[in-house]
Amino acid sequence: MGQKKLIKFAAIKQYENVLEYPQGMPGKWNAFFEKLNLGDYPISLDSLEISTSTSPKNNTPIKPLILELACGRGEYAVGLARMFPAQNFLGLDIKGNRIWKGASIANKEAIKNVAFVRTQIEQSIQYFAKDEVAEIWITFPDPQLRLSKAKKRLTHPQFLRIYQQFLQPGGSVHLKTDSPNLYLFTKTVIELYGLTLITATDDVYGPTFMQSSQWDERYAIKTYYEGLNIASSNRIHYLQFKIDQDLPHAKDELLKEMIAAFEVTETHDAKRERGVKTNED
Ligand SMILES: C[S@@+](CC[C@H](N)C(=O)[O-])C[C@H]1O[C@@H](n2cnc3c(N)ncnc32)[C@H](O)[C@@H]1O
Numbered sequence: 001m002g003q004k005k006l007i008k009f010a011a012i013k014q015y016e017n018v019l020e021y022p023q024g025m026p027g028k029w030n031a032f033f034e035k036l037n038l039g040d041y042p043i044s045l046d047s048l049e050i051s052t053s054t055s056p057k058n059n060t061p062i063k064p065l066i067l068e069l070a071c072g073r074g075e076y077a078v079g080l081a082r083m084f085p086a087q088n089f090l091g092l093d094i095k096g097n098r099i100w101k102g103a104s105i106a107n108k109e110a111i112k113n114v115a116f117v118r119t120q121i122e123q124s125i126q127y128f129a130k131d132e133v134a135e136i137w138i139t140f141p142d143p144q145l146r147l148s149k150a151k152k153r154l155t156h157p158q159f160l161r162i163y164q165q166f167l168q169p170g171g172s173v174h175l176k177t178d179s180p181n182l183y184l185f186t187k188t189v190i191e192l193y194g195l196t197l198i199t200a201t202d203d204v205y206g207p208t209f210m211q212s213s214q215w216d217e218r219y220a221i222k223t224y225y226e227g228l229n230i231a232s233s234n235r236i237h238y239l240q241f242k243i244d245q246d247l248p249h250a251k252d253e254l255l256k257e258m259i260a261a262f263e264v265t266e267t268h269d270a271k272r273e274r275g276v277k278t279n280e281d
Pocket of ligand 1: 071074092098119225
Protein backbone atom coordinates (compact mmCIF):
# COMPACT_ATOMS: atom_id res chain seq x y z
CA MET A 1 0.00 0.00 0.00
CA GLY A 2 1.21 3.49 -0.90
CA GLN A 3 2.60 5.86 1.73
CA LYS A 4 -0.16 8.44 1.10
CA LYS A 5 -2.88 5.88 1.75
CA LEU A 6 -1.19 4.78 4.98
CA ILE A 7 -1.06 8.39 6.19
CA LYS A 8 -4.78 8.85 5.42
CA PHE A 9 -5.70 5.59 7.16
CA ALA A 10 -3.74 6.69 10.24
CA ALA A 11 -5.40 10.13 10.13
CA ILE A 12 -8.99 8.86 10.07
CA LYS A 13 -8.27 6.70 13.14
CA GLN A 14 -7.77 9.97 15.05
CA TYR A 15 -10.80 11.74 13.56
CA GLU A 16 -13.90 11.99 15.76
CA ASN A 17 -16.05 12.22 12.62
CA VAL A 18 -14.96 8.83 11.22
CA LEU A 19 -16.06 5.53 12.72
CA GLU A 20 -14.73 2.21 11.45
CA TYR A 21 -17.11 -0.72 11.79
CA PRO A 22 -18.69 0.83 14.92
CA GLN A 23 -20.47 -1.50 17.32
CA GLY A 24 -23.74 -0.90 19.20
CA MET A 25 -24.80 2.22 17.27
CA PRO A 26 -28.48 1.55 16.39
CA GLY A 27 -30.58 4.37 17.86
CA LYS A 28 -27.54 6.38 18.99
CA TRP A 29 -26.79 8.58 15.99
CA ASN A 30 -28.66 11.62 17.29
CA ALA A 31 -26.68 11.45 20.54
CA PHE A 32 -23.44 10.94 18.59
CA PHE A 33 -24.03 14.07 16.53
CA GLU A 34 -24.90 16.08 19.66
CA LYS A 35 -21.48 15.19 21.12
CA LEU A 36 -19.74 15.88 17.82
CA ASN A 37 -21.43 19.26 17.68
CA LEU A 38 -20.50 20.12 21.28
CA GLY A 39 -16.89 19.07 20.80
CA ASP A 40 -17.33 16.66 23.70
CA TYR A 41 -14.27 14.54 22.77
CA PRO A 42 -13.25 11.76 22.75
CA ILE A 43 -16.73 10.43 22.06
CA SER A 44 -17.35 7.19 23.91
CA LEU A 45 -19.79 5.22 21.78
CA ASP A 46 -20.71 2.94 24.71
CA SER A 47 -21.98 5.87 26.78
CA LEU A 48 -24.24 7.30 24.06
CA GLU A 49 -27.95 7.20 24.84
CA ILE A 50 -30.46 5.59 22.54
CA SER A 51 -33.11 8.05 21.41
CA THR A 52 -36.23 7.32 19.41
CA SER A 53 -38.85 9.66 18.00
CA THR A 54 -41.10 8.79 20.94
CA SER A 55 -38.37 9.20 23.58
CA PRO A 56 -36.09 12.02 22.45
CA LYS A 57 -33.12 12.72 24.67
CA ASN A 58 -33.57 15.81 26.91
CA ASN A 59 -36.86 16.52 25.07
CA THR A 60 -34.91 18.02 22.18
CA PRO A 61 -36.27 17.01 18.79
CA ILE A 62 -34.39 14.34 16.94
CA LYS A 63 -32.67 15.63 13.81
CA PRO A 64 -33.33 13.72 10.60
CA LEU A 65 -30.48 11.36 9.68
CA ILE A 66 -29.59 11.17 6.00
CA LEU A 67 -27.19 8.62 4.52
CA GLU A 68 -24.91 8.86 1.52
CA LEU A 69 -24.04 5.31 0.44
CA ALA A 70 -20.88 4.59 -1.58
CA CYS A 71 -19.96 8.13 -0.63
CA GLY A 72 -16.33 8.06 -1.80
CA ARG A 73 -15.00 11.50 -0.87
CA GLY A 74 -18.44 12.38 0.51
CA GLU A 75 -19.27 15.39 -1.63
CA TYR A 76 -23.00 14.85 -1.07
CA ALA A 77 -22.73 14.21 2.66
CA VAL A 78 -20.61 17.36 3.14
CA GLY A 79 -22.51 19.46 0.59
CA LEU A 80 -25.90 18.62 2.09
CA ALA A 81 -24.57 19.18 5.62
CA ARG A 82 -23.59 22.74 4.60
CA MET A 83 -27.06 23.33 3.11
CA PHE A 84 -29.10 21.81 5.96
CA PRO A 85 -27.57 22.51 9.39
CA ALA A 86 -30.67 21.12 11.15
CA GLN A 87 -30.12 17.63 9.71
CA ASN A 88 -27.39 15.06 10.29
CA PHE A 89 -25.51 13.35 7.46
CA LEU A 90 -23.54 10.12 7.40
CA GLY A 91 -21.40 8.91 4.50
CA LEU A 92 -20.69 5.17 4.21
CA ASP A 93 -17.88 3.68 2.14
CA ILE A 94 -15.36 0.89 2.42
CA LYS A 95 -12.40 2.97 1.24
CA GLY A 96 -10.79 4.87 4.10
CA ASN A 97 -8.56 6.99 1.87
CA ARG A 98 -11.64 8.38 0.08
CA ILE A 99 -13.57 9.01 3.29
CA TRP A 100 -10.50 10.88 4.57
CA LYS A 101 -11.10 13.62 2.01
CA GLY A 102 -14.68 14.42 3.09
CA ALA A 103 -13.90 14.04 6.77
CA SER A 104 -10.88 16.36 6.47
CA ILE A 105 -12.95 19.04 4.73
CA ALA A 106 -15.63 18.77 7.44
CA ASN A 107 -12.96 19.14 10.14
CA LYS A 108 -11.31 22.09 8.41
CA GLU A 109 -14.63 23.93 7.94
CA ALA A 110 -15.94 22.83 11.38
CA ILE A 111 -19.04 21.23 9.85
CA LYS A 112 -20.38 19.24 12.79
CA ASN A 113 -23.46 17.62 11.27
CA VAL A 114 -21.60 15.23 8.99
CA ALA A 115 -19.63 12.08 9.80
CA PHE A 116 -18.45 8.94 8.05
CA VAL A 117 -18.58 5.20 8.61
CA ARG A 118 -16.03 2.93 7.02
CA THR A 119 -17.83 -0.32 6.33
CA GLN A 120 -19.34 -2.56 3.69
CA ILE A 121 -22.84 -1.38 2.76
CA GLU A 122 -23.91 -5.03 3.05
CA GLN A 123 -23.34 -4.63 6.80
CA SER A 124 -25.32 -1.40 7.18
CA ILE A 125 -28.24 -3.13 8.91
CA GLN A 126 -25.98 -3.45 11.99
CA TYR A 127 -25.68 0.31 12.40
CA PHE A 128 -29.23 1.65 12.41
CA ALA A 129 -32.45 1.09 14.33
CA LYS A 130 -35.81 0.67 12.61
CA ASP A 131 -36.95 4.01 11.12
CA GLU A 132 -33.72 5.77 12.18
CA VAL A 133 -32.88 6.95 8.65
CA ALA A 134 -34.94 9.65 6.93
CA GLU A 135 -33.41 9.54 3.45
CA ILE A 136 -30.75 7.76 1.42
CA TRP A 137 -28.55 9.14 -1.36
CA ILE A 138 -26.64 6.77 -3.62
CA THR A 139 -24.19 8.71 -5.70
CA PHE A 140 -22.45 7.28 -8.75
CA PRO A 141 -22.16 3.71 -7.48
CA ASP A 142 -20.29 1.15 -9.57
CA PRO A 143 -22.96 -0.03 -12.06
CA GLN A 144 -21.75 -3.66 -11.85
CA LEU A 145 -22.78 -4.28 -15.44
CA ARG A 146 -22.07 -7.99 -15.72
CA LEU A 147 -25.20 -9.99 -15.16
CA SER A 148 -23.31 -12.24 -12.75
CA LYS A 149 -22.66 -9.15 -10.60
CA ALA A 150 -26.20 -7.72 -10.71
CA LYS A 151 -26.75 -8.52 -7.03
CA LYS A 152 -23.91 -6.13 -6.17
CA ARG A 153 -25.78 -3.17 -7.68
CA LEU A 154 -26.74 -0.93 -4.78
CA THR A 155 -30.31 -0.66 -6.06
CA HIS A 156 -30.79 -4.43 -6.40
CA PRO A 157 -33.72 -5.70 -4.27
CA GLN A 158 -31.16 -7.47 -2.05
CA PHE A 159 -29.86 -4.05 -1.01
CA LEU A 160 -33.30 -2.41 -0.95
CA ARG A 161 -34.41 -5.07 1.56
CA ILE A 162 -31.54 -3.96 3.82
CA TYR A 163 -32.37 -0.25 3.48
CA GLN A 164 -36.05 -0.96 4.12
CA GLN A 165 -35.20 -2.14 7.62
CA PHE A 166 -33.97 1.26 8.77
CA LEU A 167 -35.53 3.75 6.34
CA GLN A 168 -38.59 5.60 7.66
CA PRO A 169 -41.84 4.66 5.89
CA GLY A 170 -42.12 8.06 4.18
CA GLY A 171 -38.40 8.16 3.40
CA SER A 172 -37.02 7.99 -0.10
CA VAL A 173 -33.93 6.84 -1.97
CA HIS A 174 -32.14 9.16 -4.40
CA LEU A 175 -29.92 7.67 -7.10
CA LYS A 176 -27.60 9.85 -9.16
CA THR A 177 -25.67 8.02 -11.88
CA ASP A 178 -23.99 8.53 -15.23
CA SER A 179 -24.81 4.93 -16.16
CA PRO A 180 -27.87 4.57 -18.42
CA ASN A 181 -27.79 0.85 -17.64
CA LEU A 182 -27.97 1.30 -13.88
CA TYR A 183 -30.73 3.88 -14.36
CA LEU A 184 -32.76 1.50 -16.53
CA PHE A 185 -32.10 -1.38 -14.14
CA THR A 186 -33.32 0.67 -11.16
CA LYS A 187 -36.44 1.79 -13.03
CA THR A 188 -37.13 -1.87 -13.81
CA VAL A 189 -36.80 -2.78 -10.13
CA ILE A 190 -39.16 0.07 -9.16
CA GLU A 191 -41.79 -1.07 -11.67
CA LEU A 192 -41.48 -4.81 -11.06
CA TYR A 193 -41.80 -4.55 -7.27
CA GLY A 194 -44.48 -1.83 -7.43
CA LEU A 195 -42.45 0.83 -5.59
CA THR A 196 -43.46 4.49 -5.72
CA LEU A 197 -41.44 6.49 -8.23
CA ILE A 198 -41.20 10.15 -7.24
CA THR A 199 -38.85 11.61 -9.85
CA ALA A 200 -37.02 10.23 -12.87
CA THR A 201 -34.91 12.02 -15.44
CA ASP A 202 -32.19 10.84 -17.79
CA ASP A 203 -30.80 14.37 -17.96
CA VAL A 204 -30.79 16.11 -14.62
CA TYR A 205 -28.89 19.15 -15.98
CA GLY A 206 -30.96 19.37 -19.17
CA PRO A 207 -32.88 22.66 -19.58
CA THR A 208 -36.27 20.90 -19.46
CA PHE A 209 -35.64 19.35 -16.06
CA MET A 210 -33.69 22.30 -14.63
CA GLN A 211 -36.48 24.70 -15.52
CA SER A 212 -39.20 22.41 -14.22
CA SER A 213 -40.80 22.56 -10.77
CA GLN A 214 -39.02 19.28 -9.96
CA TRP A 215 -35.56 20.89 -9.92
CA ASP A 216 -33.98 20.95 -6.50
CA GLU A 217 -30.78 22.73 -5.43
CA ARG A 218 -29.49 19.44 -4.00
CA TYR A 219 -29.07 18.02 -7.50
CA ALA A 220 -26.38 20.59 -8.29
CA ILE A 221 -23.83 19.06 -5.90
CA LYS A 222 -21.12 17.40 -8.00
CA THR A 223 -19.01 14.43 -7.00
CA TYR A 224 -15.57 13.27 -8.05
CA TYR A 225 -16.92 10.38 -10.10
CA GLU A 226 -19.53 12.60 -11.67
CA GLY A 227 -16.68 14.62 -13.14
CA LEU A 228 -14.99 11.53 -14.59
CA ASN A 229 -17.90 10.78 -16.98
CA ILE A 230 -16.78 7.16 -17.09
CA ALA A 231 -19.91 5.92 -18.83
CA SER A 232 -19.38 8.56 -21.55
CA SER A 233 -23.11 9.10 -21.52
CA ASN A 234 -22.64 12.87 -21.07
CA ARG A 235 -25.85 12.82 -19.11
CA ILE A 236 -26.48 12.55 -15.42
CA HIS A 237 -29.46 10.37 -14.62
CA TYR A 238 -31.49 10.79 -11.46
CA LEU A 239 -34.20 8.77 -9.74
CA GLN A 240 -36.05 9.26 -6.47
CA PHE A 241 -38.28 6.49 -5.17
CA LYS A 242 -39.78 5.00 -2.01
CA ILE A 243 -39.28 1.44 -0.78
CA ASP A 244 -42.92 1.26 0.22
CA GLN A 245 -43.80 -2.31 -0.76
CA ASP A 246 -42.64 -5.74 0.27
CA LEU A 247 -39.93 -7.03 -2.06
CA PRO A 248 -40.79 -10.70 -2.52
CA HIS A 249 -37.82 -12.95 -3.27
CA ALA A 250 -40.06 -14.79 -5.72
CA LYS A 251 -39.75 -11.86 -8.14
CA ASP A 252 -35.95 -11.88 -8.18
CA GLU A 253 -35.80 -14.61 -10.85
CA LEU A 254 -38.10 -12.62 -13.12
CA LEU A 255 -35.92 -9.56 -12.58
CA LYS A 256 -32.89 -11.60 -13.63
CA GLU A 257 -34.60 -12.61 -16.87
CA MET A 258 -35.66 -9.04 -17.59
CA ILE A 259 -32.23 -7.55 -17.07
CA ALA A 260 -30.54 -10.26 -19.13
CA ALA A 261 -32.17 -8.56 -22.10
CA PHE A 262 -30.33 -5.26 -21.46
CA GLU A 263 -27.42 -4.86 -23.76
CA VAL A 264 -24.19 -3.27 -22.59
CA THR A 265 -22.92 -1.16 -25.42
CA GLU A 266 -19.54 0.44 -25.97
CA THR A 267 -21.10 3.91 -26.09
CA HIS A 268 -22.65 3.44 -22.68
CA ASP A 269 -20.78 1.78 -19.85
CA ALA A 270 -18.36 -0.60 -21.52
CA LYS A 271 -15.42 1.61 -20.54
CA ARG A 272 -16.11 0.71 -16.92
CA GLU A 273 -16.05 -2.98 -17.81
CA ARG A 274 -12.54 -2.54 -19.17
CA GLY A 275 -11.58 -0.87 -15.92
CA VAL A 276 -10.89 2.84 -15.96
CA LYS A 277 -8.15 3.88 -13.56
CA THR A 278 -8.64 6.96 -11.45
CA ASN A 279 -5.79 8.89 -9.88
CA GLU A 280 -6.74 7.60 -6.40
CA ASP A 281 -6.70 3.86 -7.16
C1 LIG B 1 -17.60 4.89 -8.30
S1 LIG B 1 -17.23 5.30 -6.67
C2 LIG B 1 -18.29 6.69 -6.34
C3 LIG B 1 -17.82 7.51 -5.18
C4 LIG B 1 -18.59 8.83 -4.95
N1 LIG B 1 -19.98 8.61 -4.61
C5 LIG B 1 -18.49 9.74 -6.15
O1 LIG B 1 -19.51 9.93 -6.84
O2 LIG B 1 -17.39 10.26 -6.41
C6 LIG B 1 -18.04 4.01 -5.82
C7 LIG B 1 -17.72 3.94 -4.34
O3 LIG B 1 -18.47 2.88 -3.78
C8 LIG B 1 -17.70 2.24 -2.80
N2 LIG B 1 -18.27 0.90 -2.65
C9 LIG B 1 -18.57 0.04 -3.64
N3 LIG B 1 -19.16 -1.06 -3.15
C10 LIG B 1 -19.23 -0.88 -1.80
C11 LIG B 1 -19.75 -1.68 -0.72
N4 LIG B 1 -20.31 -2.84 -0.96
N5 LIG B 1 -19.65 -1.17 0.52
C12 LIG B 1 -19.07 0.02 0.76
N6 LIG B 1 -18.58 0.81 -0.22
C13 LIG B 1 -18.67 0.38 -1.48
C14 LIG B 1 -16.29 2.27 -3.34
O4 LIG B 1 -15.33 2.17 -2.33
C15 LIG B 1 -16.27 3.64 -4.04
O5 LIG B 1 -15.77 4.66 -3.20
